[in-house]
Amino acid sequence: MKQLIMHSLKMHKVQSASIAVSVALSVMILVTFGLVYGGVMQGVQKSEEQGGADVMAIPKDALQYIGDTELLYTGAPAAVYMPAEVVDKIGGAEGVVRVSPQFFGQTLNSGCCSTTGETRLIGIDTTTDFVVSGLAGADQVAALGDHGVIVGSAVGGVFNNTIKIYNEEYQVVGTMAETGTEFDSSIVADIDVVRSISRNMEGYEHYWEKHGDPSGLVSCVMLDLDDDNFDAALTSANAKINLSGVASPLVRSQIVDKSRAQLKSVFLLLLVAACLMAVVALLQLFARFFSSVWDRKSELALYRAIGASKADLRKLIAGEMGVLVGCGIVVGIILGFVAQTALLGVLRDGLSFPYVALGPAQSFALELAVVIVFVLVSALSIIWPLRQIGRLDPSTAMQQGDID
Amino acid sequence: MALLEVKGIAKSFDGAEIIRATSFAVEPGDIVAFTSPSGSGKSTLLSMAGLLLTPDSGQILVDGGVDALSLDDKALSRLRQRLFGFVFQSTQLVGSLRAIENVTAPAGFAGKLDFDPVERAKELLVQFGLEERLYHYPAQLSVGQKRRVAVARALLLNPQIVIADEPTNDLDEESANTVADALFAYAAQGHALLYATHDAALAARAKTLMVMKDKAFVSAS
Structure with a gap:
């Protein structure tokens, strides 16, 4: 089974790579967004908890x-x-x-x-x-x-x-x-x-x-x-x-609200981008596996004839998806951590905000959440192709020619 | 005890009757040939006998009386794998898999085996004179070589019955003999062989000849 999964991925190298990249980018955006958002929110919360001055009088x-x-x-x-x-x-x-x-x-x-x-x-x-x-x-x-x-x-x-x-x-x-x-x-x-x-x-x-x-x-x-x-x-x-x-007042709560409002727009934009990427990944996965099942009807029918059950074929297709999505997720998480620094740099060029990096447990929870999102996205995109497999007639193998 | 007992199976497509109630039984060592004009339903009959196609009526009993048609998909698939090896009319090799990978493909769905499928595949390919072609793709093989690869694939899991649809079709005499000899030799080891052919010489090598009469296959004897 593993050999057949890897073979199929190898056979559709470009398509497979493009899907893995798409998943990786979506995951990267989500992870980056989550890390930065979580860090900023934690920073703001900490800043509030630590109290400090309510008002700051500064030179005019x-x-x-x-x-x-x-x-x-x-x-x-x-x-x-x-x-x-x-x-x-x-x-x-x-x-x-x-x-x-x-x-x-x-x-x-x-x-x-x-x-x-x-x-x-x-x-x-x-x-x-x-x-x-x-x-x-x-x-x-x-x-x-x-x-x-x-x-x-x-x-x-x-x-x-x-x-x-x-x-x-x-x-x-x-x-x-x-x-x-x-x-x-x-x-x-x-x-x-x-x-x-x-x-x-x-x-x-x-x-x-x-x-x-x-x-x-x-x-x-x-x-x-x-x-x-x-x-x-x-x-x-x-x-x-x-x-x-000689002095002007800076009211902490007003500055925090202003800063939150600025960050809210940036984060909303990032969240929309991440959601769009997730939808694109979903559509790509759907298209890839829908056409895969359709194009490989003869091959899959042959596998049915030589002993594969419907469940086996579903495992085969789901396995292909698992490899692609799994690779995309791993790469995306790594890229997400790298991109976090870059995004923070960009944001800090234009905005000032407190930032306390998420701890290992929080980062793990974020990664887990992203994995769950992509498992759901993958599951959604594969439902229809898997239903198609259920309709495959193994006797097709008797009538088909060679399988490209 | 019969390996396979086919009782009154029939099939129609879009209202057109293709196979009328046909019955036969297969025991170890049996070699059964089905002959009829092209397009008259030999492949359909073999598909039904090999549990690839569900008949409209009739029964298929295996393992001394188990009704195969009542099994769920998983059990039916496992049964098909254990009981049958298929040699399709047009070889049905996967073009992107090498010869040895095509032969080992059934092992991918067979769970844990008590033998090494790669070693078994090599043995079979060597036995069929393809030792130089183990890692060739189907496009790099002749029609005869492809057919031998297909036979090796059918025999990989040591099935009890080999079902071959026009196994020597389009082959030159030498290749046809090699393929036929391999199939008959396998049947002689206590297995069974069911094959469809319109080659009279090949049909004559069967122990039982089934011919079509009024859309049903009946024993020629």
Whole structure:
């Protein structure tokens, strides 16, 4: 039986290959879609669970340099600054529970430091911080001091629990939980330490000329609002931020909703593409096996005559389909994992979103779901050809000529 | 005990009566030839006897009285495989399979065998003088060689009865003799041979000759 299955596939090489490729592409799209969608949803959920700031006050002109979703999800990629007095101005707003400033330092790389890849340096006020405390622990934040840092979950280049930043060694006192954002590639230190590093940074002089000494500057202010009276607190905080004259508010929930809406369209498009590919694969499989049974009537009748039951022939045809679909699924899953990185890159070029890769169990569940979908698609496409086999008359073998 | 007992089988197509009630029995060692003019129903009769075609009426008993026509498809297929080997009029080799693959094809549906089908296929092909043609495709074989491959395929699973439809048709004398000798030699080993022919010489080699009379086959004796 195996020999006959392989023989038939060999005989229809081009057709078989095209079907396997079609199945592989459909599976690839579904797997890629599932992995990216699952990763983003997990990232968004994690980002929500981890709490953080409800509102972020940023310098008024910051949005000229960087988008709101980028600010929320990519940590602190921009050198944007405003006077530190803004913290007091905003802090007095009604319904604002906690206020904490941050100072965005430079982007570190292996040229200056022991870190691997691009790593952002962020200064936090250890006395008021509630964002990093939620990710790494309040004790770790309290332990920062002058020579301590907390690293993001994806930061590399930590040796013997120390990290080198511009020839200075810093003790790693904690690691932040994974957020799925660029925050994972950030290093957090005391705000005054980061200000001090930045003050002497070559190329940053123009910032200090424009805004003043770093010791009097902050890059953003994180606000935690009263959950029981959120709407009123938000209105009050927004008003205070706007009244400060130097800051603009970024409301986390609005940015998350905006980001979700953008992603929804992209994912809808991907889902439609995946469904269309699945339908194309179904039609191709149907056409291939319908014509196969029709074209091979004589051959199949001969097999009936030499002892094959209807069930045997059905196994033969289903076996051919199984090999094609099986190969397509395996290749498609592998390609799906590869394409995931490419798709993420493309999406991140235009959009900012949190992403936490699916774990092995979730990935396996996704693969299983895709396999089930394609088993169903294959079953659907083969029903009619298999019914045709039931009508094959073995006596046809007596009347036919040679079988090509 | 009869290997096969055909009782009053008849067949019509589209209202036209082809075979009228025909009966015969086949025992080990029997060699039965069916002769009649071309197109008169020999192939139809052999198809019914070989359980490839269901008769409109009558009974086909096997294994000492089992009504073969009452079996389900799976059981009927297995019975057909165990009981019969077919040599079709136009060889019916699969063009995309090599000679040896054509011969081993029945093994693909036979489940577990107590012999190696490839070795058995080689033995048969060598026995029929095709040792140089094991891996040739049908298109690379002569008509006589193809017919020998078809006979080898029919004998692969050691069937109790070989059914051959015009086995020497279109063959030169030497090839015809080789094919016929192979079939008769197999029957002589305690098996049975049913064949249709309009070759009088070949018909004369049968132990029993069945001729058509009023659309029914009857023993010439």
